[in-house]
Amino acid sequence: MLEFPVWNVGGVGHGWMIGIIATLHVYVSHFAIGGGLFLALTEHYAVKRNDLPVLEYLRGHSNFFMLLTTVFGAMGGVGIWFVVGNANPSAISSLIHNFMFFWAIEWVVFLVEIAFAFLYYYSWGKVSQKFHLQLAWWYFGISALSLVIINGILTFMLTPGKWIETGNIWDAFFNPSYFPSLVLRMVIMASIAGVFAIVTSSRIKVDELRHRMLHYSAKWLIPSFFLMPFIMYWYFTTLPENVASLVQSGIDNIGAGNLSVLTRLLLLTMLLSVTIYVVSLIGPYFNPDKFSFGFSILILILGLVVTGATESMREMVRKPYVVYDYLYSNGVLKSVAADSSNYGIMKHNKWISEKEITSTNQKVVGEKIFRIQCQSCHTATGYRSMKDLARGWNREFIYNRLASLTATGLMPPFMGNDPERRAVAEYIGDIVKAPPLVAETTK
Amino acid sequence: MNEILPIPSPDPIAVPGDIGLILFLLYLTFFIHVVLMNVMLGGIFLTFVSELVSRLTKDGAVRENHIHLAEKMGHILPFSVSLTVTFGIAPLLFVQSIYGQFFYTSSVLMATIWLSVVLLIVIGYYSLYAYTRGFEKWANRRYLFMGLSFVMFATIAFIYTNNLTLMQTPQKWLEIYTRTNGSGWHWNMDEATLIPRYLHFLFSSFAVAGLLVTILGVREADVNRSGFMKKWGGLWFVVATLANVAVGFAFYFAIPEGPRAIFGGSEHLNFTIAHIMFFVGLVCISLTAFGKVKPAVTWIGVVATFVGIAEKIVARDHLRQAYLKEVNWTLDGLKTNPQTDVILLFFAFLIVGTGAMVWGIVKLRKELKAHATK
Amino acid sequence: MSEKGHVPTKRDFMRTVFTGGFMVWIGAFLYPVYRYLKPRIEEDTANAVQSAVVGKKEDFDKIPSRLIKFGSKPVLVIKTDAGEIVALFATCKHLGCTVNYVPEKKHIFCGCHGGTYDINGKNIGGPPPSPLDRLKVTIQGDDVVVSRA
């Protein structure tokens, strides 16, 4: 579409803006579900054994849980919505036009979830144990339902599957990676619940209870550690590209296309998650008496970094699309992109106040076109910068390169006619301080 | 569509439901959002005022009444934030499906400010919790939390007013984008309706919060406190509503003539009913506050006010359509492709979800009673 | 430590689980090291594919270029405007990506870092330090045969 104005965030880049908010939100919202299971199951055992100290701990933990998930978790979701709307309106518009009523359903579920979170928290000690436990299970069930729904929208972006041909909403929702992703997230959230429980447990004042709860919380990390590799493998088999070969290319060659970052993120994910597992076993599980709050915070941070790594992996695999095979990262429809060199960006995007390219405004217009088309992923001198990526290129080469962007398999085509392409090449040429073109090659 | 203005084309995917249905859902959820938002924003302000009064007054009885009210509000307000936010999501979703091309554009033009809303809510929300949780512990300083929270939410309201006025004036967009260089830092200050519109909403929130205090007064068992709350709440309602008449006129005349014409035409009936309702509300609440009447009178006033608000919400959207008609955009131009099965599923969820909440609350009240008597 | 006839407890089980996990962890570290040290089976040029038929002559009239597998290596076969058929190892001299022929521009392009070669494999732009390796092309009857030079 390329008809929206573009928010200019300087060197940070849209990717980081979205990435930071999304990572925090994913972390906390998975905790909102896994933590629900933790509360319900732990309360179930505590009630069964009439273990009052544990119930007292749960009350404190649920206070932390409620304050974190109903405020920070909820606002994070809104934050993603806002920031994606600002950074990539075409993408959010596509999703809303497809999934509006699924989102409406998600909203109903969220509303009920929040209501039950409050009911659960504020009824501690004021109602029968049986009813309170019931509320806990209700909360968990409803929050898991919210994942069941939002998962359809999330996975759609990566694997729209048959929707591309049929346009059928159910094909979009139950897309190829729907189920592996759902199971993956269910397993992850149990371990995130464990991580947060380790944090609150390490604050318990009574030694005996602290040791017991640390030991117990650490167990929550074990299932995901063993199940994860299999589920990951299942998930990868449903992905569009041959991910295995992408990963291999990153193993032997760091330069071969930027997709080597996928391998690197995968390695990082393994390293960090295994460390979390080892630390939580050596510490909270086997030696709870030698474990302190400070180290639990470090586990928490490691968990956040893993979340960030896996989420950006998901983004990486999707390149160059935001909705695979349908909408490119910069908001260009694949169907429109077919005729890229005759597109005439200035005709379609009326946000460029200059109406014609002249030798004097060439670079200004070039910058504006760059901003519209490239800034969803690149910046001039900051994140994924032209300064680094085009270092050492001459202007003619940049000009030619812009015509063959799709050859990388990572980028959408340049949408624009010859003078527009020349204008962008001149702009980038200035960034990398390329020598000016000799007069006859410029028209 | 307009050839010169930089309005993006509508999304190539059709709107997934009947426009009338979506507008109905938009009005319904927005109505609930507005009432909750008014309770929240006005409530925070009134509580802040109560805090100040209790600090400045020398009269022990007045102080006690205000502190009691502040504590009561302190328990309600965090819920109201949560519900306001949640009920804000739905209308925002519906509005994007219909007015997306305008709404996204204006959001991008003020993106930095727009995004900061999220941070401001988090701060305002946590500071409310700090107020409630630290009511005893930080008795001397707790009013600061309430003040901070008010500043946050009042700013958010202002940002919303900026964005929603900006979205209906595409004529100004290109100039703004060129001037700000896309930095996303734009306050829509040159908009004539901005300030009156904002004050109109702000005063409404004081009025609705006053209404809430009145209702709390009616339901209060302690005669002394009940009298105080009815008077204090009613006073806020009456004063804020009267002030809104003045602001309303300013707002009305700030609207450009073209869109304004609808109030003489298609919206005339709608508008008249709304004003009659507000008048009824004003009379009933005044009687509650300053006379001795049955609770039924109060409830009539409440219902009348709510009907008035609902009418105004419909009128607000019609005004937006009138604005956009100026740039040759109408609802008729939208393609629709209703996803009937998903819509039915949505209603099923709505019914079952409401049922679940009702079950939870009813059972909770029963349990609370049973537990208390034990 | 455990005595004879000792019934395994949950804690013992957990120790096993932990040890198992720890082994996996160590393995995860050793795997890259193993891959790093594992000799790359260098192509034994004496025994490798020496020549291959890559198609009929007239195949190249319709589609001027094709990428074929020569043993385990990709080879690019292009028919030039002059009618000559050129065969080149399609491995970029920069970092070993597979290059691609761009018919509109009549040059060979590497998508990884934007290296360009002319139709004869000479490096003309971007980072590649040297030309692509050429193969010998002979016409035997109708068949186009590519062989190591």
Next chain:
Amino acid sequence: MSEEIANKNMDDPNIAFLPKSVRERYDLGWIIAFFKHKQVPVHKYSVWYYMGGISLFLFLVQIATGVLLMVHYNTGQPHASVQAIMSQVDFGWLIRSTHSWSANLMVLAVFVHMFSVFFMKSYKYPREATWLTGFLLLCLCLGFGFSGYLLPWDQLAYFATQIGIKTNEALPFMGGFIADMLRGGKELGTQTIERFYALHVWVLPAMFFGVLGLHLAFVQLQGIHAPKFFEDLPPEKKKYMKFFPDFAIKDVYVWLLVMNFLGLMAVMFPWELGAEADPLAPAPAGIKPEWYFLAMFQALKLFPAHVGPIEGELVGILLFSIVGGLWVAIPFIDSKNAPAWRSRATFYFGIAFLVGFIFFTMWGHYSE
């Protein structure tokens, strides 16, 4: 081994985790007992006690990755072989990036360790020798950095090394000799690589192991130093934790975290390899040495070409030598019975040194 000792070993709870076959043959209980006996003071600066351990850990990483790099590195084709490591050998880029990152982090950790030791005044009697060996280790670290930096033989490495050696050449009497010995000739060339390689993988490690052994032995023999305020506490207020297992387990966490940080950096910001060094090409603009030499490099620029009859650079180097000499001699200046003013002066000298170091490094980093 006598039956008696074997029996004692069998019952020693300290080594119960070892298999029976080991316990009946070797008398190992005393090692664990020694570490269990050793205590670490617990106070607000305890966190600095991890720095030495971190440095050690990073050194171990250096050995492991360094040995792996030797497998594919070829002094005959330095640049091409590193290029191959980066783009052909499986996980070669990972090993090299880890080696480079770990090297830098190790230098950083050693610096932090040194300053924390300095400000806790741990160098004082009777730990002078620990300080001296520590200083030697720092010098060896810098030597590792300097020699290792050249080995990939790219433009940056070439010119940064060129500058480094030239600076040395300014020294009177010995300067030219040292420079020639380092270069293996009058010019920096491929013969230099052989020398640097020998230094980097053989000479320096051998020296490092020896000095490190001494350094650790001193620490073990004398125990961990506690700052004065802790020593002055009444005995009942002094808190200690056992080195083993309490401190050791925390050390493990810290090492794991450092390892993750290292992995994060190596994976997300892999080390780059520039174009092959070409002695004939003009030096690219803004050549700078590695950050740990940057402060010196920047400070040297301040000196005018000539100070009186002497070359400015020489004056600078002499000045650095004096400061360095003072730094080494700290334990003897601020000695056991030194008057209070000398102790204070030492402290301010340390502050000035630290601030100056950071200031010049930043300046060097941000100047063109």
